[in-house]
Amino acid sequence: MRVLTVNPGSSSVKLSVVEDGREVDRATVAAASAARARQPLADLVVRRHPIDAAGVRFVHGGLSTDPVPLDHAETARLTALTPLAPLHQPLSLELAELVAEVVPGPVYACFDTAFHARMPESAAHYALPRSWVREHELRRYGFHGLSCASALRRTAELLDREPAGLRLVCCHIGAGVSVTAVRDGHGVDTSMGFTPLEGAVMATRSGSVDPGLLLYLLRSGVTDAAGLDDALDRGSGLAGMTGTGGDVRDVLAARDRGDPDARTAIEVYLHRLRREIGAMVASLDRLDALVFTGGVAEHQPALLAELCERLGSSGCGPIPGAWPLTATGRSAGRTGPCGCWSCPRGRAWRSPGRRPWRWPPGPRVPVDPAIGDERPQRARRARP
Numbered sequence: 125m126r127v128l129t130v131n132p133g134s135s136s137v138k139l140s141v142v143e144d145g146r147e148v149d150r151a152t153v154a155a156a157s158a159a160r161a162r163q164p165l166a167d168l169v170v171r172r173h174p175i176d177a178a179g180v181r182f183v184h185g186g187l188s189t190d191p192v193p194l195d196h197a198e199t200a201r202l203t204a205l206t207p208l209a210p211l212h213q214p215l216s217l218e219l220a221e222l223v224a225e226v227v228p229g230p231v232y233a234c235f236d237t238a239f240h241a242r243m244p245e246s247a248a249h250y251a252l253p254r255s256w257v258r259e260h261e262l263r264r265y266g267f268h269g270l271s272c273a274s275a276l277r278r279t280a281e282l283l284d285r286e287p288a289g290l291r292l293v294c295c296h297i298g299a300g301v302s303v304t305a306v307r308d309g310h311g312v313d314t315s316m317g318f319t320p321l322e323g324a325v326m327a328t329r330s331g332s333v334d335p336g337l338l339l340y341l342l343r344s345g346v347t348d349a350a351g352l353d354d355a356l357d358r359g360s361g362l363a364g365m366t367g368t369g370g371d372v373r374d375v376l377a378a379r380d381r382g383d384p385d386a387r388t389a390i391e392v393y394l395h396r397l398r399r400e401i402g403a404m405v406a407s408l409d410r411l412d413a414l415v416f417t418g419g420v421a422e423h424q425p426a427l428l429a430e431l432c433e434r435l436g437s438s439g440c441g442p443i444p445g446a447w448p449l450t451a452t453g454r455s456a457g458r459t460g461p462c463g464c465w466s467c468p469r470g471r472a473w474r475s476p477g478r479r480p481w482r483w484p485p486g487p488r489v490p491v492d493p494a495i496g497d498e499r500p501q502r503a504r505r506a507r508p
């Protein structure tokens with residue numbers, strides 16, 4: 125069976141062809157644009173003809189738990205969720221239409237929210253008037269669920285454990301950023317909420333802001349609802365703090381040139397991530413692994429090292445028994461001098477055997493070059 129997968133992100137569109145569970149082809153469009161994705165999509169479909177079915181990522185699926193074949197009714201339901209994910213939902217809808225034009229088989233909508241659908245009430249519920257909550261289904265939905273599910277599978281492979289038995293904190297650090305506590309194979313708490321705007325600082329999104337501050341901006345006429353919407357989703361985060369487009373590479377380059385705004389932005393970005401990690405650790409009774417994925421985690425191991433090195437001194441660590449690792453990402457095992465599993469010449473922050481892991485890491489241990497490889501494999505013990 126040959127399946128086309130389409131992953132519309134807020135800064136990219138990623139296309140893959142998967143055959144019997146293995147990726148056989150891919151194309152990445154470095155813009156959140158259906159128009160830019162049209163040709164690469166058509167090329168991929170021609171190159172890998174015949175495609176039997178397609179799956180399109182929808183970040184918001186409401187309370188749906190399984191992929192759903194896209195028909196008129198489902199498309200209308202997902203369209204109605206657009207205000208809850210304005211950066212993503214319209215792009216997914218447009219791409220689904222393009223896919224339906226070139227793939228004769230069924231097109232499924234696959235939901236980020238599904239991984240979090242069994243989140244306990246304590247984590248999902250907002251402390252708002254109950255009539256609002258009931259009438260408008262106000263709750264924390266959580267996002268990046270497809271990424272978390274993939275990170276969970278990959279971590280289980282690397283640790284040679286059953287996914288259902290693992291307790292993870294999964295940090296998805298791409299253009300969108302979220303941190304999720306995973307237990308019993310699903311999300312039990314997460315930093316994103318009703319929309320993918322809550323939580324950590326992102327490329328162009330603010331993350332959590334005191335609601336009182338937002339009321340102040342509205343009441344004092346600094347902006348109106350539409351202006352706030354645009355500023356929080358597109359004009360805040362790394363972009364807003366630095367005047368760049370919010371790409372981490374540009375902000376790091378500005379910091380290297382001595383730009384004080386860029387320095388502050390990275391400090392805030394990392395600090396808020398550490399806070400979210402600490403919060404997710406508190407939502408678990410045990411931690412087996414701290415997992416990093418998403419474009420920034422995948423390609424910026426030095427920044428990941430900055431994040432992790434100060435995790436210990438920020439009060440989060442040591443986390444007894446935890447095995448931090450980079451479990452996912454296509455280039456895991458390729459680049460960077462940081463000391464995590466994504467490093468080229470391999471050093472691990474993994475505790476050898478069952479010894480408790482120390483934070484910050486002690487002497488670095490060489491990693492078997494096979495670890496971080498894309499092939500499924502059993503976890504190997506790091507050599508002391």
Ligand SMILES: Nc1ncnc2c1ncn2[C@@H]1O[C@H](COP(=O)(O)OP(=O)(O)O)[C@@H](O)[C@H]1O
Nearest residue numbers: 133134135136298299300371372418419420423
């Ligand atoms: N070498 C790199 N290549 C691609 N993206 C990178 C690289 N280094 C850092 N990044 C960051 O990764 C982000 C994209 O992450 P990704 O998870 O692909 O985002 P999304 O899915 O939200 O579009 C970019 O905003 C960029 O800041």
Ligand SMILES: CC(=O)OP(=O)(O)O
Nearest residue numbers: 133134267298300320
């Ligand atoms: C939910 C979300 O923010 O996704 P992405 O990081 O792909 O933009």
Ligand SMILES: [Mg+2]
Nearest residue numbers: 132133134298
């Ligand atoms: Mg993404």
